[in-house]
Amino acid sequence: MSDVTLSTEHHHHPFLQHHFEDLGQQHEASTLGMWMFLCTEILFFGGVLCAYWIYRIMYPEAWAVGAAQQNTLFGGINTIVLIISSLTMALAVRAAQLGSRSWQLIMLFSTLVFGSIFLGIKGYEYSMHWHEGLFPGSHFTWHEHPALAQKVQLFMCFYWGMTGLHALHMVIGAGLLLWMMWRAWRCDFGPEYYGPVEVMGLYWHFVDIVWIFLFPFLYLIHGVHHG
Amino acid sequence: MTTATLHDVRLVGASTNRNYINDEYGALSWLLTKDHKRIAILYLISVSIMFVLGGFFAMMMRIELLTPEGDLLTSDTYNKFFTMHGVVMIFFFLIPAIPAVLGNFILPIQLGAKDLAFPKINLLSWYLYMAAAIVGLVVIITGGVDTGWTFYTPFSTQYSNTHVFGTTLAGFIAGFSSILTGLNFIVTIHRMRAPGLTWYRLPLFVWALYATSVVMLLATPVLAITLMMLMIERTIGVGFFDPALGGDPVLYQHMFWFYSHPAVYIMILPAMGVASDVVAAFTRKKIFGYRFVAFSSLAIAFLGFLVWAHHLFVAGISVYSAMIFSFLSFFVAVPSAIKVFNWTATLYRASVSWQTPMLYILGFIGLFTIGGVTGLFLASIGLDIHVTDTYFVVAHFHYVMVGGTVMAYMAGIHYWWPKITGKMYPEWWARLAALLVFVGFNLTFFPQFILGYVGMPRRYHAYAPEFQVLNVLSTAGASVLAVGYFLPIIYLVWSIWYGRPAGPNPWGAVGLEWTTSSPPPKENFHETPVVTWDAYDYPAMMKAMGETQHV
Amino acid sequence: MADHEQQLEHAPHHHVTSLGVYFAVFFALAAGTLLTWYASTIDLGIWNTPIALAIAVAKATLVILFFMHVIHSTRLTWVVVIGSFLWLGVLFVLTFADYLTRGWLMK
Numbered sequence A: 001m002s003d004v005t006l007s008t009e010h011h012h013h014p015f016l017q018h019h020f021e022d023l024g025q026q027h028e029a030s031t032l033g034m035w036m037f038l039c040t041e042i043l044f045f046g047g048v049l050c051a052y053w054i055y056r057i058m059y060p061e062a063w064a065v066g067a068a069q070q071n072t073l074f075g076g077i078n079t080i081v082l083i084i085s086s087l088t089m090a091l092a093v094r095a096a097q098l099g100s101r102s103w104q105l106i107m108l109f110s111t112l113v114f115g116s117i118f119l120g121i122k123g124y125e126y127s128m129h130w131h132e133g134l135f136p137g138s139h140f141t142w143h144e145h146p147a148l149a150q151k152v153q154l155f156m157c158f159y160w161g162m163t164g165l166h167a168l169h170m171v172i173g174a175g176l177l178l179w180m181m182w183r184a185w186r187c188d189f190g191p192e193y194y195g196p197v198e199v200m201g202l203y204w205h206f207v208d209i210v211w212i213f214l215f216p217f218l219y220l221i222h223g224v225h226h227g
Numbered sequence B: 001m002t003t004a005t006l007h008d009v010r011l012v013g014a015s016t017n018r019n020y021i022n023d024e025y026g027a028l029s030w031l032l033t034k035d036h037k038r039i040a041i042l043y044l045i046s047v048s049i050m051f052v053l054g055g056f057f058a059m060m061m062r063i064e065l066l067t068p069e070g071d072l073l074t075s076d077t078y079n080k081f082f083t084m085h086g087v088v089m090i091f092f093f094l095i096p097a098i099p100a101v102l103g104n105f106i107l108p109i110q111l112g113a114k115d116l117a118f119p120k121i122n123l124l125s126w127y128l129y130m131a132a133a134i135v136g137l138v139v140i141i142t143g144g145v146d147t148g149w150t151f152y153t154p155f156s157t158q159y160s161n162t163h164v165f166g167t168t169l170a171g172f173i174a175g176f177s178s179i180l181t182g183l184n185f186i187v188t189i190h191r192m193r194a195p196g197l198t199w200y201r202l203p204l205f206v207w208a209l210y211a212t213s214v215v216m217l218l219a220t221p222v223l224a225i226t227l228m229m230l231m232i233e234r235t236i237g238v239g240f241f242d243p244a245l246g247g248d249p250v251l252y253q254h255m256f257w258f259y260s261h262p263a264v265y266i267m268i269l270p271a272m273g274v275a276s277d278v279v280a281a282f283t284r285k286k287i288f289g290y291r292f293v294a295f296s297s298l299a300i301a302f303l304g305f306l307v308w309a310h311h312l313f314v315a316g317i318s319v320y321s322a323m324i325f326s327f328l329s330f331f332v333a334v335p336s337a338i339k340v341f342n343w344t345a346t347l348y349r350a351s352v353s354w355q356t357p358m359l360y361i362l363g364f365i366g367l368f369t370i371g372g373v374t375g376l377f378l379a380s381i382g383l384d385i386h387v388t389d390t391y392f393v394v395a396h397f398h399y400v401m402v403g404g405t406v407m408a409y410m411a412g413i414h415y416w417w418p419k420i421t422g423k424m425y426p427e428w429w430a431r432l433a434a435l436l437v438f439v440g441f442n443l444t445f446f447p448q449f450i451l452g453y454v455g456m457p458r459r460y461h462a463y464a465p466e467f468q469v470l471n472v473l474s475t476a477g478a479s480v481l482a483v484g485y486f487l488p489i490i491y492l493v494w495s496i497w498y499g500r501p502a503g504p505n506p507w508g509a510v511g512l513e514w515t516t517s518s519p520p521p522k523e524n525f526h527e528t529p530v531v532t533w534d535a536y537d538y539p540a541m542m543k544a545m546g547e548t549q550h551v
Numbered sequence C: 001m002a003d004h005e006q007q008l009e010h011a012p013h014h015h016v017t018s019l020g021v022y023f024a025v026f027f028a029l030a031a032g033t034l035l036t037w038y039a040s041t042i043d044l045g046i047w048n049t050p051i052a053l054a055i056a057v058a059k060a061t062l063v064i065l066f067f068m069h070v071i072h073s074t075r076l077t078w079v080v081v082i083g084s085f086l087w088l089g090v091l092f093v094l095t096f097a098d099y100l101t102r103g104w105l106m107k
Helices: A023-058 A060-068 A072-098 A101-131 A146-185 A195-219 B003-011 B027-031 B036-064 B075-094 B097-111 B119-141 B155-159 B164-191 B204-236 B249-283 B290-306 B319-347 B356-379 B381-387 B391-421 B427-453 B465-498 B538-547 C003-009 C019-041 C045-067 C075-101
Strands: none
Touching (some): A023 A146, A023 B164, A023 C075, A072 C045, A195 C019, B036 B465, B075 B119, B075 B249, B097 B204, B097 B249, B119 B164, B155 B164, B155 B204, B204 B249, B249 B319, B249 B391, B319 B356, B356 B427, B427 B465, C019 C045
């Protein structure tokens, strides 16, 4: 009995890693792994959301005032943009499942485009806020209702922090999309091996879900008074 | 036993078999390895160095505490030492030790797999650990940090003049190392078990690692975001946790302990897993109440998330929530107690083999029980008000973490040493070290229960003169303990070159890891095993025993 | 035996979601966005917040079930998804238990 060969004889699918028995096991492992990672992200964002909600309950007025500083139109457009990108991402996975190289590339590229639009609009919002003196810290300037100043600054901290974290995840996602596009261009993916695209999709949809919550939380607080 | 198993055993009688150690040579083959066994060795070296570093800080503290006056170290320096002792020991030793060293090495083999699910991520885990360790070391060398390992605000955000940012950054990075390890383990256990290896045939070490990994995955991200908020507050000056700016310092404590309480279960669950495997091996019996022990690991993981605010009893939380947390904290002791009962029942009327791993585990069972029971004292709000922030708490957590986790880690190292290195360590020196550890440990920490109860506060470098005798006893114990920890470093390293060759199954134990050669081949098994026997099926194994060699 | 078949024995489940479903979900998400914006402009008293939350949860659920294919996934995936949110729930509920009861006085 040979002591050098690995367990089952297989002549390899080029992307079957050696420690897996077959592609199915590898696919299941990689999707489970990505879900595990998303699990950690839920707790990660969830942690700061918990802090956000504690203070929202403590300072409802300041929170409403803070949200009123946001540009709801831009936020709304961005939400739709991200939802579109989620659709194109799902269609990219579908294209990979069906083995269509051109649709994979089109959809992945579209996802990247819409993601970039989101980041562009976000960047524009940030620059507006910066010029209005709404970045927390020594730069922060607030003149109306001085009693609320500290707490509005706290709200702004959550705003910049949470959207910043979200944007960071999107930038990473954009990089990953470029990688996926390169692999799709090389015809790596097809009905029997599309795991990486699916896993990319899971990540991208998660980032979309975070924004689905951030939009109402940071832009749409119906205020007590905006006086 | 399958024929493949016995066949393997006969195959590897040769002394120059290819194994994971001699498979490839060169530093890069180790530093860029994807082999879980080599990664485990990398971790072994790193955590051992960090253990010695943490021990150094402890030794300095104990020497200072020989006398009531603060005469060896200034109060600021003392603050730094207890902080760094805590940070190093918790984040760089206790959290990774058993999972990243023993788990990494043994888990895939116990599952009959060739490696973990994500070998490259496993290597990344180690590099993240090293990056965190380097940041931590730079912090220590450039002046340290003095906030306590808990980094309570607003001292850490506003008033401390030390490297809070650097230390919390190190903790943040180390957290990701932990998360990736946990993620890897969970996926591996779910998706890469050998044919026939159903859940109820798994060694209890695997169940324990699974529960640990769930905790790592769910708790650590909250620490990450908490430390991130702390870092932002410290640099920008906003008031997440600063009352002067509208924040609440107790919120920091809530978020910090949401991780840090489950973290102690990350530290103890794998230790309990080692205990089960060792008790089974050295009594040659199935663990009594296997399913109870298995599910109690999951119960501990779950319940451990519900008790964190017992660290906040005196911090200003509402008395109603304190009562809820107190009740839940009593509850979490139950699954741990179930394990202790089951180990004891296994030992009852057993023919015990008094090898070193067993000695450590017997110590573990007793010391963990004492530590756990004193936890109940702390869970009781009224008592906690009296003993919180005293040496009673210090003694409690050292009993569970050192008398518990560290002893189980030593047991696991000795138990699996022959598998990892292919060599036996010198038994009498090992027993001597175990004895020194046991005696030294109790002498160090038992007096601290009394000290705390009669009122000596923790984290003080000077104390009232009437506490001196107990402090001197404690320091004396620490010296014995230090010797007990140094000996294994010496004889274990010695054994790598001069130890007696171990053979595949020196203990005559049941488990997939004992069916392959020592050290194992790079792919762990020459042929994928098919499992048809129960966990710890000693009765069946004894019957088939004839051909297998054991010590 | 054919390796290809052997590899496909445990092949990834091949369920391919239809375009119709994807677009339907997309329109639902877009509609939800408009709805939540609209609801925030009218005064519903204490109901503003729960309604916004409910819409967000509904949208997230659609993304999870259909875009992320959870509706066709294994039980383990369901456990992971539900478990994560449950754990987050533990963080929220027990932390809020403190904050919301601080003002209570014992009789």
